[in-house]
Amino acid sequence: MSAQPEHPADPRVRPLPHTIDAVADALTGAKRMAFYAEIGQAEEGEPLNATLRKWWMEAMFDQQPGRDQRLADAAAGRGLTSLPHPVGGEE
Template sequence: MSAQPEHRADPRVRPIPHTIDAVAGALTGAKRMAFYAEIGQAEEGEQINAVLRKWWMEAMFDSRPGRGQRLADADARRGLVSLPDLAGE
């Protein structure tokens, strides 16, 4: 048995560690600066954890190819699938 965490087999998206340095390294430009500004003002405990979670998710979304196109499609209401369709109902 391995002590290594299990990750999805999708080679396009590598997990980003939940650390300030890893999240900052995964963000670029204005997003990185906004992250540093927000994390720098966060208090110890839940507030800093919430900021880190928020920006970790942003970094993960950015790490998946085609985010801009997916957002544009959603704004234009192209390719939307209803929840019952996703559930196979």
């Protein structure tokens, strides 16, 4: 048995545990501070769960290589792809 990842060339990002500590560790700088401020104000139950889910997704997106460049390209209208019309939709 090896301590190496099973698929070292796998481009997928491993999911983070859904815990406050795991999310905070994955965020940096201003995002981490915003997370702590928001999670600290969330009430027990669904408000806390929803806040944790929101920031968990943000932390997962941040792990995707090239995310900042893709967002900048989309904002600038570069490299966009046209989507086909829905079935039965107007041309």
